[in-house]
Amino acid sequence: MSSTYKGYRFPREIISHCVWLYHRFTLSFREIELLMAGRGVEVSYETIRAWCARFGPEYARRLRRRAPRPGDKWHLHEVFFKVRGARKYLRRAVDQHGSVLDVLIQDKRESKAATRFFRKILKKQGRRPRVLITDKLPSYQVAHRTTMSTVEHRQNKYLNNRCENSHQPTRQRERAMKGFRSIGAAQRFLAAFSRISPHFRPPRHRMTATDHRADMAARFQVWDHVTELAPAG
Incomplete structure (x- = not known):
């Protein structure tokens, strides 16, 4: 396990999946706890809250470094x-x-x-x-x-x-x-949310179904690199 996840009992696949659920969908920590229980993973909502606070900003920073140069x-x-x-x-x-x-x-x-x-x-x-x-x-x-x-x-x-x-x-x-x-909690959450959520929201109305599937596959591949589920590339 890399230093990013050192000291955490759960594998990175579960941690990154919970962070993804929280930032992509309008789910509470308790709802994510229930979803994970349905998959046989016993994790408390407080643990999920701690993961989102710790890894959400880090994932967002890594996504920003990989993002294309902004427009003018x-x-x-x-x-x-x-x-x-x-x-x-x-x-x-x-x-x-x-x-x-x-x-x-x-x-x-x-x-x-x-x-x-x-x-x-x-x-x-x-x-x-x-x-x-x-x-x-x-x-x-x-x-x-x-x-x-x-x-x-x-x-x-x-x-x-x-x-x-x-x-x-x-x-x-x-x-x-x-x-x-609080303002601090809102700023920390929105700084991460405003980077992670749009990454999984391509302009679908301007894309064919085939192009959308290909684009989402590429976005999930980037996410796997960001969360260290795949080798850096």
């Missing part, structure tokens, strides 16, 4: 949700292909918060986009002038459907989880 057109959008009854804002950036560039939970929508998000994306990507697309929120104008004034900035809510649609799986999980307990 970035879409930014934010939605609000509640953490223990308090309103928070989830900012998300995706490229023109729908690949998630970054997510960040913040307390406010003002210009300082938007600027912080812009700088976070730029640091992670290491380059500026060719085009930046946002809605008409004034804070985005300030953040654009502060961090990437030479980049073309288009402000039109109708051009930002790609980013808005990217929020839908998060909304589904938020409802299934009945909200988040």
Whole structure:
């Protein structure tokens, strides 16, 4: 067993499968416990919770390293949700292909918060986009002038459907989880979820059945490498 799984009693096949179930489907830890029991695997929901907290972020980092270079057109959008009854804002950036560039939970929508998000994306990507697309929120104008004034900035809510649609799986999980307990827990989960979940959500409506099966087989092969179920390649 590699150092990744050293000290864990269960084999990597079971650990990675539970993490996959949690991040791909709207399942609770108790539901995954029941599914695994149906397959003859006795593991508690608390153990599954610990696996997801430990391996989810690591799998997400490995997927990001293997992902194609992001496109040069970035879409930014934010939605609000509640953490223990308090309103928070989830900012998300995706490229023109729908690949998630970054997510960040913040307390406010003002210009300082938007600027912080812009700088976070730029640091992670290491380059500026060719085009930046946002809605008409004034804070985005300030953040654009502060961090990437030479980049073309288009402000039109109708051009930002790609980013808005990217929020839908998060909304589904938020409802299934009945909200988040803390900003830190929400940020850690969504950072991993926003990388793992889209990996298994190809644009099926634009693909033939044959192409979809081939694409999913390739995606599962990448997952096997990421989770060390197959030799690195």
